[in-house]
Amino acid sequence: MAQKPAIPKGTRDFSPVEMAKRNFIFDTIKSVFLKYGYQPIETPAMENLSTLMGKYGEEGDKLLFKILNSGDFLAKADESLLAQKDSVKSTIQISEKGLRYDLTVPFARFVVQHQNEITFPFKRYQIQPVWRADRPQKGRYREFYQCDVDVVGSDSLMNEVELIQIVDDVYKALNINVLVKLNNRKILTGIAEIIGEADKIVDITVAIDKLDKIGLDKVNDELAQKGLSDEAINKLQPIINLSGSNAEKIETLKTVLSDSEVGVKGIEELETVFAYLATLDIKTEVELDLTLARGLNYYTGAIFEVKALDVQIGSITGGGRYDDLTGIFGLKNVSGVGISFGADRIYDVMNQLDLYPKESIVSTQLLFINFGEKEALYSLKALQSLRNAGIKAELYPDSVKMKKQMAYANKKEISFVAMAGENEMNEGKVTLKNMTTGEQQLVTVEEMIKIIG
RNA sequence: GUGAUUGUAGCUCAGCUGGUUAGAGCGCUGGAUUGUGGUUCCAGAGGUCGCCGGUUCGAAACCGGUCUUUCACCCCA
Numbered sequence: 298m299a300q301k302p303a304i305p306k307g308t309r310d311f312s313p314v315e316m317a318k319r320n321f322i323f324d325t326i327k328s329v330f331l332k333y334g335y336q337p338i339e340t341p342a343m344e345n346l347s348t349l350m351g352k353y354g355e356e357g358d359k360l361l362f363k364i365l366n367s368g369d370f371l372a373k374a375d376e377s378l379l380a381q382k383d384s385v386k387s388t389i390q391i392s393e394k395g396l397r398y399d400l401t402v403p404f405a406r407f408v409v410q411h412q413n414e415i416t417f418p419f420k421r422y423q424i425q426p427v428w429r430a431d432r433p434q435k436g437r438y439r440e441f442y443q444c445d446v447d448v449v450g451s452d453s454l455m456n457e458v459e460l461i462q463i464v465d466d467v468y469k470a471l472n473i474n475v476l477v478k479l480n481n482r483k484i485l486t487g488i489a490e491i492i493g494e495a496d497k498i499v500d501i502t503v504a505i506d507k508l509d510k511i512g513l514d515k516v517n518d519e520l521a522q523k524g525l526s527d528e529a530i531n532k533l534q535p536i537i538n539l540s541g542s543n544a545e546k547i548e549t550l551k552t553v554l555s556d557s558e559v560g561v562k563g564i565e566e567l568e569t570v571f572a573y574l575a576t577l578d579i580k581t582e583v584e585l586d587l588t589l590a591r592g593l594n595y596y597t598g599a600i601f602e603v604k605a606l607d608v609q610i611g612s613i614t615g616g617g618r619y620d621d622l623t624g625i626f627g628l629k630n631v632s633g634v635g636i637s638f639g640a641d642r643i644y645d646v647m648n649q650l651d652l653y654p655k656e657s658i659v660s661t662q663l664l665f666i667n668f669g670e671k672e673a674l675y676s677l678k679a680l681q682s683l684r685n686a687g688i689k690a691e692l693y694p695d696s697v698k699m700k701k702q703m704a705y706a707n708k709k710e711i712s713f714v715a716m717a718g719e720n721e722m723n724e725g726k727v728t729l730k731n732m733t734t735g736e737q738q739l740v741t742v743e744e745m746i747k748i749i750g
Numbered sequence: 751g752u753g754a755u756u757g758u759a760g761c762u763c764a765g766c767u768g769g770u771u772a773g774a775g776c777g778c779u780g781g782a783u784u785g786u787g788g789u790u791c792c793a794g795a796g797g798u799c800g801c802c803g804g805u806u807c808g809a810a811a812c813c814g815g816u817c818u819u820u821c822a823c824c825c826c827a
Contacts (some may be wrong), residue, residue, distance in 0.1 A: 306818070356825055359751075434821060441827065668785075690781030703787035710772070718785065732787070
């Protein structure tokens with residue numbers, strides 16, 4: 298036990314059954330992405346630290362996995378810096394690469410680097426793992442998959458609408474009940490302007506983001522702690538407490554934010570998105586939620602978040618519009634909007650609710666019992682025809698006790714077992730056993746294909 | 751990063767205030783049944799009690815450290 302190998306904290310192995318379930322999720326998401334005209338790309342697991350650092354805030358920098366330089370990296374490093382024992386400064390000396398933290402920043406890098414080969418608007422999806430040196434807990438891992446869809450090079454709000462359609466399609470296909478929360482960063486900026494605390498926008502959004510969790514009083518406490526005047530906090534109250542239908546909320550905001558140019562722009566954008574959505578057949582409820590802020594600093598327009606309604610877990614999908622992201626890498630005026638599906642959390646939700654369709658987890662459909670070399674060769678021929686007909690079939694490789702071979706079929710949940718011994722071979726047939734009913738019949742290969750297929 | 755929490759057979763767990771050969775259920779292997787699994791019966795294998803160190807005549811149990819699990823904060827998918 299003690300000597301057994303282990304895997305690093307916050308990482309997981311996936312068994313065949315788990316992989317079948319995960320692939321069902323990935324395949325579903327992928328097929329929806331393709332349906333909307335998005336194309337796949339992949340980027341390396343590691344990026345230069347210079348492209349990663351500073352993009353996720355100070356916290357994010359700490360959560361980046363850094364890769365030690367190759368060779369005698371300590372000898373090449375500046376001794377005086379190492380002697381200071383300052384981890385942040387020393388990192389630059391001994392590490393120049395890191396594991397990607399999300400897919401959006403590498404994508405921005407990709408767009409800038411390949412700008413001359415890309416046709417805009419560029420619609421891409423990307424399904425790859427990302428790594429964060431976070432402390433693991435429920436629904437939180439150090440290695441997890443993101444499924445990103447983004448479109449860059451288009452300002453049209455049609456894209457926002459399309460992303461919501463995609464969310465609706467994906468969760469309909471997965472059979473998960475969700476709520477889409479929608480907000481707009483411009484409205485948040487407008488609010489900060491109106492109450493005269495424009496420079497505290499980040500503190501304000503972080504605080505009101507917690508409303509659900511800690512309640513109104515504590516949010517106000519936190520706001521005061523961040524240095525907001527009582528007057529500003531008072532002005533904020535009607536906004537934090539905003540309720541009613543989406544249309545009602547928008548009406549209220551219109552009067553409150555009428556003096557803020559950005560705020561008005563934000564309201565217009567939201568109104569347009571809701572108006573477009575109203576003309577479409579969308580099953581999922583979309584709710585305007587002003588407390589939705591999301592930590593990432595680069596959102597400039599719409600902000601999305603998707604919550605599962607039947608399971609208590611963090612958000613399972615999130616995203617938004619970012620006008621300036623490629624600007625960091627030197628390409629100006631390219632606006633993008635995208636969302637990210639958290640495959641691992643979706644997996645946890647699906648598991649808890651047991652939502653997998655039976656077909657999604659079948660492996661082998663038919664097992665041939667091995668009675669010996671001559672019989673095995675006879676079975677092999679039949680297997681070719683079955684496989685050509687699209688049936689997943691296998692032959693037990695060793696001619697061991699039948700009991701053992703049957704137990705193997707049972708454990709792998711193979712629904713049919715075929716037996717071809719001397720009698721069957723003489724007739725040019727096989728005995729087919731249905732493992733759920735226990736019935737057996739003598740049939741030809743063609744008949745088998747009909748029964749199983 | 752802060753504060754808690756967990757770790758005993760492949761799995762889920764028991765093991766009282768430290769005292770001889772550490773237990774159960776399930777699973778696994780073999781047999782009853784040498785061309786029939788999933789049910790039943792019988793037998794068997796499997797554990798330096800997470801790891802390192804300390805206290806003690808004696809530690810799975812007490813203490814320290816470390817790794818791991820889970821949870822809250824922070825942040826986030």
